[in-house]
Amino acid sequence: MARRIVFWFDFASTYSYLSAMRIEEAAQRHGLTVVWEPFLLGPIFAAQGWTSSPFNLYPSKGRYMWRDMERLCEMRGLPFVRPDPFPQNGLAAARLALVSRELDRIAPFARAVYSAEFGRGKDISNPAVLAECWETAGLPLHAMEQARAEETKKALFAQGERAIQAGLFGAPSFVVSEELFWGDDRLDQAIALATTL
Amino acid sequence: MARRIVFWFDFASTYSYLSAMRIEEAAQRHGLTVVWEPFLLGPIFAAQGWTSSPFNLYPSKGRYMWRDMERLCEMRGLPFVRPDPFPQNGLAAARLALVSRELDRIAPFARAVYSAEFGRGKDISNPAVLAECWETAGLPLHAMEQARAEETKKALFAQGERAIQAGLFGAPSFVVSEELFWGDDRLDQAIALATTL
Known part of the structure; x- marks a missing residue:
């Protein structure tokens, strides 16, 4: 079995954008497989009494x-536009991500969504924006239907339960073996651990 | 004027320990001066409705x-013992830090306090522990008196006001020119900016 790093991300999360744009390249450089795990932070935040993003x-x-993101994106040559409203509603995108995973295209789809949202300031709850991301990822449009299936809704809910079980409280988060790492700042450390396994 | 980095720290803050133990060496390597600024996060947290540490x-x-600190301290060869209670009451230590700054010994005093607290799990509200830190920093015991002076109490309060003015919401924080950096993870970035000034 290939050594792996589990990547938990929320589409509304600014710092997840940073990790999504670099994790595949970083992992491949070390011979690691990335397991992309979409989830919604909203219910986790709500459970601790937060009604919106802590930001x-x-x-x-x-x-x-916002200033930190601006600086980091500039350092990495990533475009950065603040989406309005913030946080964006990432529910539809997260369901689509689960479908794209079934079709082995979750990495390009997730990157397309993050690029639309934080690279161009697009509204990722807009079906037209999501359809464009879907096509960018090379996915067949008819497969988008599956995101509205009861099975997909339940699968996303189950992701949230698994995230809580794993001790997650924010995004991006990385899990390697039993170790949890939180934040784009810990991606290199997570990768370093995975390479020793 | 020497290029400088302003270092805001709270003695109760775990991640401030990490920065306190390396900032002087890192800054000197780049020809920078460190301005040590003790403050209390408590009132800032209280103003946003937090009655204890968010942790x-x-x-x-x-x-x-706690796990993240354990891993980072191990990577850096720093001892790490979780103090009980957490957070520690850092009021007396912060007042003493202001006095030690007047005597040009704030860096060694602050390191001694952090080492006692997080390296050995000592109670830094204990006068005997603080006296030991004071002596470790090469300071004359009689000068400790000054920490109880009205002037020192007012000076620490003023630090809190300045911290809020600077937009601080956590520790450690670094200010270079007008740029704010939060967290030990941003120390290198803050230093890099300071070297370009």
Whole structure:
């Protein structure tokens, strides 16, 4: 079995954009497989009493995050546009991501969604935007239907349960063996651990 | 004027320990001066409705932080003992830090306090522990008195006001020119910016 790194991401999460855009290349460089795990942070935040993103609830933290993202994107040559509203509603995108995983195209689809959202400031709850991302990922349009199936809705709910079981409280998160790493800042450390297994 | 990096730290903050133990060496390597700025996060947290450390209020985040600190300290060859209670009451230590700064010994004093607290699990509200740190930093015991002076109490309060003005919401934080950096993970980036000024 190939050594692997499990990547938990939420489409509304700014820092997940940073990881999504580099994790496949970084993992491949070390002979690792990435397991892409979409989930929704909303219910986890709600369970601890947060009604919105902590970046909205705590304004000084929010102001800092936008500047930090701007600096990091500039350093990495990534375009960065602040989407409005923030956070975006990532429910439809997350369901589609699960379908794209079944079709072995989750990495390109997730990157297309993040690029639309944070690279061009698009609304990722808009079906037309999602259809464009779907096509960018080389997926057949008729397969989008499956995202509305009861089975897919249940699968996304199950992702949330698994995320809580794994101790997740934010995104991006990485799991290697039993070790949890939180934040794009820990991606290199997670990869380093995976290479020793 | 020497190029400088302003280092805001709270003695109760675990991640501030990581930065305190390396910032002088890292800054000197780049010809930078470190301005040590002690402050208390408590009032800032209280203003946003937190009655304790977020690591206590949000248990999954807390569990992660302890493991993350363990891993980082191991990587850096730093001893790490979880102090009980957490967070420690850092009021007396912060006042002493301001006095030690007047005597040009704040860096060794702050390192001694962090080492006692997180390297050996000592209670840094204990006057005997603080006296030991004071002596380790080569400071004269009689000068400790000054920490109880009204002037020192006011100076620490003023630090808190300045921290809020600077947009701080956590520790460690670094300010270079007008740019704010939060977290030990951003120390290298802050230093890199300072070297370009």
